[in-house]
Amino acid sequence: MTKLFVYHTPESVPQSSLPDCAIAVDVLRATTTIANALLSGAEAVQAFSDLDELMEVSNQWDSEKRIRIGERGGKKVDGFDLGNSPKSCTPERVGGKRIFMSTTNGTRALESIKHAPIVLTAAFTNRARVVEHLIEIKPEIIWVVGSGWEGAFSLEDTTCAGAIAALLLEKSGQDLLSLAGNDETIGAFALYKLYRDNLLQMAKLASHGQRMLGLNLLPDMEYCIQQDILDVLPIQREPGVLVKA
Amino acid sequence: MTKLFVYHTPESVPQSSLPDCAIAVDVLRATTTIANALLSGAEAVQAFSDLDELMEVSNQWDSEKRIRIGERGGKKVDGFDLGNSPKSCTPERVGGKRIFMSTTNGTRALESIKHAPIVLTAAFTNRARVVEHLIEIKPEIIWVVGSGWEGAFSLEDTTCAGAIAALLLEKSGQDLLSLAGNDETIGAFALYKLYRDNLLQMAKLASHGQRMLGLNLLPDMEYCIQQDILDVLPIQREPGVLVKA
Numbered sequence: 001m002t003k004l005f006v007y008h009t010p011e012s013v014p015q016s017s018l019p020d021c022a023i024a025v026d027v028l029r030a031t032t033t034i035a036n037a038l039l040s041g042a043e044a045v046q047a048f049s050d051l052d053e054l055m056e057v058s059n060q061w062d063s064e065k066r067i068r069i070g071e072r073g074g075k076k077v078d079g080f081d082l083g084n085s086p087k088s089c090t091p092e093r094v095g096g097k098r099i100f101m102s103t104t105n106g107t108r109a110l111e112s113i114k115h116a117p118i119v120l121t122a123a124f125t126n127r128a129r130v131v132e133h134l135i136e137i138k139p140e141i142i143w144v145v146g147s148g149w150e151g152a153f154s155l156e157d158t159t160c161a162g163a164i165a166a167l168l169l170e171k172s173g174q175d176l177l178s179l180a181g182n183d184e185t186i187g188a189f190a191l192y193k194l195y196r197d198n199l200l201q202m203a204k205l206a207s208h209g210q211r212m213l214g215l216n217l218l219p220d221m222e223y224c225i226q227q228d229i230l231d232v233l234p235i236q237r238e239p240g241v242l243v244k245a
Numbered sequence: 246m247t248k249l250f251v252y253h254t255p256e257s258v259p260q261s262s263l264p265d266c267a268i269a270v271d272v273l274r275a276t277t278t279i280a281n282a283l284l285s286g287a288e289a290v291q292a293f294s295d296l297d298e299l300m301e302v303s304n305q306w307d308s309e310k311r312i313r314i315g316e317r318g319g320k321k322v323d324g325f326d327l328g329n330s331p332k333s334c335t336p337e338r339v340g341g342k343r344i345f346m347s348t349t350n351g352t353r354a355l356e357s358i359k360h361a362p363i364v365l366t367a368a369f370t371n372r373a374r375v376v377e378h379l380i381e382i383k384p385e386i387i388w389v390v391g392s393g394w395e396g397a398f399s400l401e402d403t404t405c406a407g408a409i410a411a412l413l414l415e416k417s418g419q420d421l422l423s424l425a426g427n428d429e430t431i432g433a434f435a436l437y438k439l440y441r442d443n444l445l446q447m448a449k450l451a452s453h454g455q456r457m458l459g460l461n462l463l464p465d466m467e468y469c470i471q472q473d474i475l476d477v478l479p480i481q482r483e484p485g486v487l488v489k490a
Contacts, residue, residue, distance in 0.1 A: 008253075008398070153253070155428035176450065183400035183452050187436055194435040205421065207428050 002134070002172065003141050005181035006161045006188045009148035010105075010112035020139035022113035023120045023130065023164070026147035027156040028208050029084045030106025031234075032123040032224045033069065036086040038244040039232040041095035042067070045242045047107040048100065051077065058100040067094050069101040074208075074215045077102075085220050086125075105147035105154075110240065113145055119236035124160055124199065128228035131167040133245070141181070144188075155191070155206035156224075158184075159199070162192030163227065199225035247379070247417065248386050250426035251406045251433045254393030255350075255357035265384035267358035268365045268375065268409070271392035272401040273453050274329045275351025276479075277368040277469045278314065281331040283489040284477040286340035287312070290487045292352040293345065296322065303345040312339055314346040319453075319460045322347075330465055331370075350392035350399075355485065358390055364481035369405055369444065373473035376412040378490070386426070389433075400436070400451035401470075403429075404444070407437030408472065444470035 007013050025031055034045050043065075048054035051070060058066050068080045076083030082093075084103050101107065113119055118139070122130040134142065144164055146157030165185055169176060180186050195202035203209040203221050212221050233245040252258050270276055279290050288310075293299035296315060303311050313325045321328030327338075329348050346352060358364055363384070367375040379387065389409055391402030410430055414421060425431050440447035448454040448466050457466050478490040 012397070149428075152257070152427065153429045153432065155431055158428075158432060180450065182397065183394075183403075183450075184398045186400050186447075186450050187398065187403060187432055190436045190439040191432055194438055202431075205425065205431050 001174065001178060002139060002168070003181035004165055004168065004179050004185050005141070005143050006158065006184040007143060007145045008153045008158060008184060009151055010108045010145060011151055013112045013143065013145055018116050019141040019143040021118040021120065021134065021137065022116035022143045022145065023122050024106070024109040024113060024145055025122050025157045025160050026103065026106030026109055027123050027160045027224055028203065028212060029086055029220060029224055030103040030147065031121040032125055033084055033086040033089060034121050034234050034242060035123055035126040035230050035232050037089040037094050037099050038234050038242065039230055040089050040091045042089070042097055042099045044237065045099040045101055047110045047240050047242070048102045049107050049111050051102050054100050054102045061098060065097050067097050067099050069099055071103045073104060074211055074217065087220065087223055105149060109145045109147040113143060114236065114239040121234040121242060122160065122164060124163060124225055124227045125230045126232050127160070127163050127167060129231050129233050131164060131171060133233050134168060135171050149208055154208060156203055156208065158188045159191040159195055159202055162188035162190070165189045166192050246419065246423060247384060247413070248426040249410055249413065249424050249430050250386070250388050251403065251429040252388060252390045253398045253403060253429060254396055255353045255390060256396050258357045258388065258390055263361050264386040264388040266363040266365065266379065266382065267361035267388040267390065268367050269351070269354040269358060269390055270367050270402045270405050271348065271351030271354055272368050272405045272469055273448065273457060274331055274465060274469055275348040275392065276366040277370055278329055278331040278334060279366050279479050279487060280368055280371040280475050280477050282334040282339050282344050283479050283487070284475055285334050285336045287334070287342055287344045289482065290344040290346055290479070292355045292485050292487070293347040294352050294356050296347050299345050299347045306343060310342050312342050312344050314344055316348045318349060319456055319462065332465065332468055350394055354390045354392040358388060359481065359484040366479040366487060367405065367409060369408060369470055369472045370475045371477050372405070372408050372412060374476050374478050376409060376416060378478050379413060380416050394453055399453060401448055401454065403433045404436040404440055404447055407433035407435070410434045411437050
C-alpha cells in the first residue's frame with residue numbers, strides 16, 4: 001500500500017526522513033521543460049540552484065556538447081543559450097547534449113529531494129508515464145514536492161500533484177483516505193477535481209500564470225497544461241542529474 | 246475591492262505587513278468553541294499560546310468568574326475546567342465569565358495576527374455572520390489564517406477559508422481572480438467546492454479529524470461542520486482578548 005505525501009514547497013519537505021520515491025513538480029515550466037529536453041534526446045539534464053556553480057561546472061564541458069538554460073523571474077538569464085521554454089528544447093537544439101539548467105524555483109525542488117533513493121520529475125505532460133512507473137515499483141512512501149514561488153504555495157504544481165494522486169487512485173484501486181499521507185494530498189486532489197477539464201483556467205488564475213501572461217508567455221502556458229502527451233520518465237542518475245529512464 | 250489572502254498556518258503569515266482585517270480559523274475546535282462561548286454569554290475569551298502564562302494571568306481573576314479551557318493533542322489539560330469542546334460552553338457554565346483558553350494550534354493562529362487593526366475568529370458555524378461583517382466594513386486586504394497542525398496545512402481550516410471566500414464572492418459580486426490575493430485562496434475555494442455538501446466526509450479525511458475519531462470525538466466533529474448556524478461575531482477588543490461584537 002502506497003502513502004503519498006504532497007509538500008507545497010521545497011521548504012516544507014521534512015529534513016529528518018526520506019521517502020522511497022520523491023517527485024519534483026514545477027509545471028510552469030522547469031519540469032515540463034525537462035520532459036521535453038529528455039524526449040528530444042538530451043544526454044542528461046543537470047540542475048543547479050546557483051547560477052555561478054552552473055557556470056563553473058558547465059565551463060568544463062565541451063562547448064559543442066552543452067546547452068545552458070537559465071531563468072529568473074520568468075525571463076532568460078543573459079548569456080544563457082535558452083530560457084525556460086519547453087518548446088525551445090527541440091531535437092535539433094538539444095539532441096545528444098548535456099543541459100545545464102537553473103530556474104527560479106524548480107531546481108530548488110529537485111535540490112530538496114536529491115538524496116531520495118528514487119527521484120523523478122513530473123509535469124502534466126508526462127503524468128501518465130510517471131504514474132505507470134509508480135504502479136510498477138510500488139513505493140511505500142512517495143513525496144510529491146511542488147516548486148512553489150519564493151516559498152509560497154503554487155496553484156499549478158499542487159494541481160499537478162492532485163493529478164498524480166487522481167491517476168494513482170484509479171490505477172491502484174486504493175481509496176483517498178488510504179493513499180493520502182497528509183492533508184495537502186487531499187487539498188491537491190480537490191484542486192485537480194475542480195479544474196481537470198479546464199487546466200488553462202486554473203493556470204490563468206495562478207499567480208505565476210498571471211506573471212507569465214504579463215510576459216506574453218500564453219503559448220508556453222497552453223503547452224504546459226496538456227495532460228499525458230509525452231511518454232518520457234525523467235529519473236535521477238546521480239544527485240542533480242536527470243536522464244531518460 | 247477586497248483582496249483575500251489565505252495563509253495555511255500561523256508560520257506562513259507575513260511578518261512585514263498587516264491587513265485591514267485578519268481572521269483566525271481553527272474549525273476543530275478552537276474557533277468553534279469561541280463562537281459558542283461568546284454566544285453563551287461569556288464576558289470575553291482570552292487566548293494564550295503558553296499554559297504557564299495562562300495560569301499566571303487567570304490566577305489574578307476571581308475564581309467564581311473564570312473558566313480555564315486547556316487542550317493539547319485533542320485532550321483536556323489536567324487541572325483545567327474544560328477541554329476544547331464547543332458543546333461544553335453552555336450558558337450555565339460560561340455565562341458572565343471570563344474564559345482563559347489555550348489550545349494546541351488555534352491560539353497560535355490568533356497570536357500571529359493580534360496586531361491587525363480588526364481581528365475576528367471564524368468557523369463553519371458562524372461563517373455567514375463573519376462574511377456579513379466583511380461586506381459591511383469592506384476591508385481592502387483580508388487575511389484568513391488557518392491554525393494548521395504543528396506547522397503543516399490543515400484540511401478543515403483551509404476548507405473553511407474557502408467557505409468564507411465562496412460566500413464573499415456571492416455577496417460582493419467580485420470574481421475569483423479579483424478576490425484572490427494568493428494561490429492559497431484558490432486552493433481553499435476548490436476544497437470548499439468539492440466538499441461543501443459533505444463537510445463531514447472532509448473532516449473525517451483530515452488528519453486532525455482522524456485523530457479526533459480516535460479520541461471518540463465524532464459528536465464534536467459533527468457539531469463543528471454545521472454551516473451558518475450561529476449568529477455571533479467574535480472580535481478582538483485588545484490583543485488576545487475576544488468579545489461578542
